[in-house]
Amino acid sequence: MAKEIYTKYKMAKYLRKEALPTALCPGCGGGTVLNAFANAIDQLGIDPRDLVVVSGIGCSAWIASPYFLADTLHTTHGRAIAYATGVKVGLPDKKVVVISGDGDLAGIGGNHLIHAARRNIDITVILVNNFIYGMTGGQVAPTTPFGAITTTSPYRNVEHPLNIAETVTSAGASYVARWTTFHVYQLIESIKRALSVKGFALVEAISQCPVQFGRRNRMKTPTEMLRWFQRNSVLISKARNMSPNELEGKIVVGELVNREKPEFTEELNSLIEEVSKHYGLGDNNAD
Amino acid sequence: MGWVITMQIRLAGFGGQGVILAGVILGDAAAIEGLNVIQTQDYGSQSRGGHSIADLIISKDPIYDLIVTKADVLLALAQLGYDSTKESLREGGLLIVDTELVQPDREFTGAPFTRIAEEEVGLALTVNMVALGYLVAKTNIVKKESVEEAIRRRVPKGTEEINLKAFRIGYEEGTK
Amino acid sequence: MRYPFPVGTVDFIQGDEAIARAAILAGCRFYAGYPITPASEIFEAMSIYMPLVDGVSIQMEDEIGSIAAVVGASWAGAKSMTATSGPGFSLMMENLGYAIMTETPLVLVNVQRSGPSTGQPTLAAQGDLMQAIWGTHGDHSLIVLAPATVQEAFDMTIKAFNLAEKYRTPVILLTDAEVGHMRERVYAPHPDELELIYRKLPANEEEAKYPFGDIHGDLVPPMPVFGKGHHTYVTGLTHDEKGRPKTVESEIHEKLLKRIVEKIEKNKKDIVDYEGYGLEDAEIVIIGFGIVTRSAMRAVKELRKKGIKAGLLKLNVLWPFDFELIERIAEKAGKIYVVEMNLGQLYHMVKEGANGKVPVELIPKIGGEIHTPKEIIERIKDNLR
Structure with a gap:
């Protein structure tokens, strides 16, 4: 039996009640992203029955599954986009959304991310980037800032972080944006655009993990992390006129790209039509 | 050459001579006649120029032996193919060669298939069909008509007639 | 329905080609693959045939992605397949386990070559038997079929789809480079001669609430595929009958795994063939x-x-x-x-x-x-x- 939950939160109708309260730590940015996603769905008037949400492994993957009330496919580590590719090709009329973390989608699953963007398949990816492997205990991620402390870089991180949004832009996505959990309204607007664009769309949501990242990097509380996002964020329009030195350590936010390009499942379907027309199995050429 | 229950046939040449297509067509003809047949191939990793071997086992019984161990018929279209396969021809087996390209060191029959393809058919590429026609005439493994049907099914569209012509010229040569 | 190859007649084709044709006759309409010797001919044949039967064949970035896409397409409702050989088979083990745990029907063809590692790419072997049965981690069960002739490769591909759909499980067709590459005479049945099985779907909204519940007492839950408004919940985590993660409740894990194993074991008589x-x-x-x-x-x-x-x-x-x-x-x-x-x-x-x-x-x-x-x-x- 579903648990009775008393709430005035309007977005609760999009959530699986029996999975609440969420298992996210107090102060986690995951709730903000979940809220932004639910608001985007609500504002666009998308019926959750027309949604399939796919996720991988990690705290951010839980935003989609178990919390979101839709057909949900909670898959293996890093593979969510590859699974989503099969779902989208099978159900081209549905909105297919992937919600997962940086370690999942850009670390172990980085190759799937790049190639899905290259194909420009109509999948919306909400990538929650908290700079860390949170669920497994705060290990260094491909997004961890240079010099940061993690449990597997206890002295300092000697690697450089991957610029996910820029990488996906280069790979050929139709739509790419980056915001932080400080920029809630912008985040909602970008998720709405990502859901409306025909093609591969990525919204990189920089998010706070005060427990596993902030605590070890002089930002113990969620507010300290949000303040860091606020102070360090630079709008892309402004960033274009800044030197690499000036941009060092900054978070470039805004819409990186929004372009029309042929979309993968539409191309597949027009190929089927083309092939049937030219080589089709009409009545006279049975074999 | 009389029919035994099972025939092992090996076709050898170099890549680009169409040896494997000839093998597939011969196998298809056997399948059309309701015979059991398997066809396997062996070739160098290059698509052109390396050795190329097509093996066929055609049988009235179910086929349990999958490897040509003692070939009843060996067709060699190039010295390279002959040298690497001659040991597999059984004692008393039938050796067919392109007489201008292969110098065998045992009893053989054959004709200048490549020259016939160039001069009589007008297309050197059809050497495989000329040789196949010759082989079918000499061995009677399958009916001429079955091979013709297989050729129509297997060669690239638009090349049916020239391939059939090559096969028939080779077949004529084999009946001489 | 017309087919882009002869049916109801004999043909002289390679094992790989036979597998592709049989899959299409069995109703397969989604294929995802990655090139590998000696299985590429299956993929190439699928690429030619699929658009002609209103199906899709796509190339993924690796074999991990191939089987992932196949699982996704299966939940989207399509009969789905991938094919590979040793090195790719190793990569597929991760998501094969996911398919077992989420009871996803699919067919995985392994055209075996010599291993370990890159081994002998063009030569036949039977070294992947234990991996086919036990390759993915954790307790599990699945179905493994092995053809010896091109005709069997054809017939067993159809059987593989039927078993996958009937028991909601991945089925492995374990063949080899020799069967895959040799040509033999094959009888391809006319579709009217075939008995095809399709997965059991929930009869009503109530049944759809239990994607992993033995609600019919036959150990095989109806599959509430995506896109029908069921809000189906699928996870590789240990889950209850409704699909909800239950990761520390030992009795739920035991009940789930025992059913996944027993649906194969208790139907042994139906599945086994020799x-x-x-x-x-x-x-x-x-x-x-x-x-x-x-x-x-x-x-x-x-x-x-x-x-x-x-x-x-x-x-x-x-x-x-x-x-x-x-x-x-x-x-x-x-x-x-x-x-x-x-x-x-x-x-x-x-x-x-x-x-x-x-x-x-x-x-x-x-x-x-x-x-x-x-x-x-x-x-x-x-x-x-």
């Missing part, structure tokens, strides 16, 4: 699967000509494994030989089945060549001296 030759009076029984049973058959016939009472047991299904069948044979035979193109994998299962009742001896071969009948005969005759 062919026997001369088993009635055989003193020596050769047991094997796939291509090598053809050499073994010749060996048995030759031995019988020499007055030696030999027999052959050709296993068409390798999992679930019919241990009882092996025991029954062991009770009658004087000796069992296991012929396989590896250093001993089926051997261990046969030994377990024989249960010490009769000596079991291995005739292994590796390196890419099939045992010749002569090699098998000589080994057996040596022991008779």
Whole structure:
């Protein structure tokens, strides 16, 4: 039996009640992203029955599954986009959304991310980037800032972080944006655009993990992390006129790209039509 | 050459001579006649120029032996193919060669298939069909008509007639 | 419905081609793959045929992605397949486990080549048997079929789809480079001659609430595929009947896993298939699967000509494994030989089945060549001296 939950939160109708309260730590940015996603769905008037949400492994993957009330496919580590590719090709009329973390989608699953963007398949990816492997205990991620402390870089991180949004832009996505959990309204607007664009769309949501990242990097509380996002964020329009030195350590936010390009499942379907027309199995050429 | 229950046939040449297509067509003809047949191939990793071997086992019984161990018929279209396969021809087996390209060191029959393809058919590429026609005439493994049907099914569209012509010229040569 | 290849007639085609055609006849409409010798011909054939039957064949960035997309498409409602060989098969183990845990019907073809690692890409082997059965981590069960001829590759592909749909499970078609690349005469049935099985869907909204519940008492839950408004909840985590993660409740894990294993084990009679030759009076029984049973058959016939009472047991299904069948044979035979193109994998299962009742001896071969009948005969005759 579903648990009775008393709430005035309007977005609760999009959530699986029996999975609440969420298992996210107090102060986690995951709730903000979940809220932004639910608001985007609500504002666009998308019926959750027309949604399939796919996720991988990690705290951010839980935003989609178990919390979101839709057909949900909670898959293996890093593979969510590859699974989503099969779902989208099978159900081209549905909105297919992937919600997962940086370690999942850009670390172990980085190759799937790049190639899905290259194909420009109509999948919306909400990538929650908290700079860390949170669920497994705060290990260094491909997004961890240079010099940061993690449990597997206890002295300092000697690697450089991957610029996910820029990488996906280069790979050929139709739509790419980056915001932080400080920029809630912008985040909602970008998720709405990502859901409306025909093609591969990525919204990189920089998010706070005060427990596993902030605590070890002089930002113990969620507010300290949000303040860091606020102070360090630079709008892309402004960033274009800044030197690499000036941009060092900054978070470039805004819409990186929004372009029309042929979309993968539409191309597949027009190929089927083309092939049937030219080589089709009409009545006279049975074999 | 009389029919035994099972025939092992090996076709050898170099890549680009169409040896494997000839093998597939011969196998298809056997399948059309309701015979059991398997066809396997062996070739160098290059698509052109390396050795190329097509093996066929055609049988009235179910086929349990999958490897040509003692070939009843060996067709060699190039010295390279002959040298690497001659040991597999059984004692008393039938050796067919392109007489201008292969110098065998045992009893053989054959004709200048490549020259016939160039001069009589007008297309050197059809050497495989000329040789196949010759082989079918000499061995009677399958009916001429079955091979013709297989050729129509297997060669690239638009090349049916020239391939059939090559096969028939080779077949004529084999009946001489 | 018309097909882009001849049906209801014979043709002379490669094993790989036969698998592709049979999959389409079985209703497969989604294929995802990655190029690999000696399985690429399946992918190439699918790429040509699929658009002609309103299906899709796509190339993924690797084999991990291929099987992931196949699982996704299966939940989208399509009969789905991928094919690979050793190196790709290793990569697929992760999501094969996911397919087992989420009870996703799919067909995975492994055209075996010699391993480990890159090994002998063009040559046949049977070294992936244990991996096919036990390759993915954790307790599990699935179905493994093994063809020995191109005709069997064709027929077993159709059977693989039927079993996958009937039991909501991945089915592995374990073939090899020899069957994959050789051409043989094949009868491709007309679709009207085929009995095709499609997955059981929930009869109503109430049934759809239990994607992992044994609500019909047959151990196989109806599959509430995506896009129908069921809000289906699918996860690789241990889950209850509704699909909700239950990761620390031991009794839920036990109940789920036992059902996944039992739906295969308890239907063994329906799934298992084998062919026997001369088993009635055989003193020596050769047991094997796939291509090598053809050499073994010749060996048995030759031995019988020499007055030696030999027999052959050709296993068409390798999992679930019919241990009882092996025991029954062991009770009658004087000796069992296991012929396989590896250093001993089926051997261990046969030994377990024989249960010490009769000596079991291995005739292994590796390196890419099939045992010749002569090699098998000589080994057996040596022991008779």
